[in-house]
Amino acid sequence: MSFDIRPLSDAIGAEIIGLDAGQPLDDAVFAAIHKAHLDHQVLVFRGQSLTPRQQIDFSKRFGPLDAHPTQATNHPDGYPEILTVSTRTENGKDVGLRNAGPQWHSDLAYRERPALGSMLYALELPDSGGNTGFANMIAAYDALPAPLRNAIDGKRAIFSSKREGTERPHPAIRTHPETGAKSIFVNPQLTTGIEGMDDTDAAAPLADIYAHCAEERFIYWHCWEPGDLIFWDNRCVLHIADHSRLDDPTYIRHMHRTTIAGDVPY
Numbered sequence: 001m002s003f004d005i006r007p008l009s010d011a012i013g014a015e016i017i018g019l020d021a022g023q024p025l026d027d028a029v030f031a032a033i034h035k036a037h038l039d040h041q042v043l044v045f046r047g048q049s050l051t052p053r054q055q056i057d058f059s060k061r062f063g064p065l066d067a068h069p070t071q072a073t074n075h076p077d078g079y080p081e082i083l084t085v086s087t088r089t090e091n092g093k094d095v096g097l098r099n100a101g102p103q104w105h106s107d108l109a110y111r112e113r114p115a116l117g118s119m120l121y122a123l124e125l126p127d128s129g130g131n132t133g134f135a136n137m138i139a140a141y142d143a144l145p146a147p148l149r150n151a152i153d154g155k156r157a158i159f160s161s162k163r164e165g166t167e168r169p170h171p172a173i174r175t176h177p178e179t180g181a182k183s184i185f186v187n188p189q190l191t192t193g194i195e196g197m198d199d200t201d202a203a204a205p206l207a208d209i210y211a212h213c214a215e216e217r218f219i220y221w222h223c224w225e226p227g228d229l230i231f232w233d234n235r236c237v238l239h240i241a242d243h244s245r246l247d248d249p250t251y252i253r254h255m256h257r258t259t260i261a262g263d264v265p266y
């Protein structure tokens with residue numbers, strides 16, 4: 001199976017053209033994809049046509065999968081590994097997670113073992129809106145002004161989940177377990193403070209760090225095309241969904257997410 005890898009922006013991301021993620025990958029192809037993922041942090045596999053089972057099998061090549069805490073949004077046909085991200089309703093009820101990722105975040109950062117990566121597959125797209133932003137936290141760390149770096153270097157940030165009712169500290173700056181690259185791990189959706197710091201003292205540096213991380217030079221905005229499957233590295237990437245049309249009943253965005261389990265951050 002031959003395919004092309006084309007960078008999508010100067011900040012982050014590459015598209016993979018000509019690979020069918022629904023077919024078994026031999027070891028050489030897998031190694032090339034794995035390397036491309038480490039090099040670019042976000043991969044967009046174009047032109048896919050995947051059943052839930054095929055998406056699960058492809059995702060599992062990268063590690064064991066996490067089940068999402070929102071059981072009600074799991075795939076209705078008995079695929080607990082598939083999280084439905086959707087604005088569709090049936091009989092007045094949401095069929096999936098409706099307002100997924102309203103702020104910059106890294107998936108499951110509040111778990112003891114936050115997600116290694118997530119794969120999101122577009123099944124139905126709106127005529128406009130619904131883009132996803134991806135921000136390169138390795139580049140953001142490298143460019144972080146010294147006073148902000150000093151404010152969190154060596155400290156642990158608190159991550160909390162209202163859904164799971166948990167709080168957990170992780171290093172505010174983490175080291176990538178495969179590449180050794182350092183990256184900013186705090187995010188405005190799930191980080192609630194810095195361990196050992198008064199919340200009011202932590203608020204100002206965290207706000208400045210979030211503003212820094214959201215600078216355009218670190219970001220690629222993805223405008224989805226039918227058949228796109230995106231695999232991002234939650235260990236060094238923040239993402240956000242543009243749901244500015246969420247209240248528009250004609251805005252239909254229906255996707256399947258799988259989540260690859262990760263390590264304890266250090």
Ligand SMILES: [Fe+2]
Nearest residue numbers: 101106107239
């Ligand atoms: Fe997310």
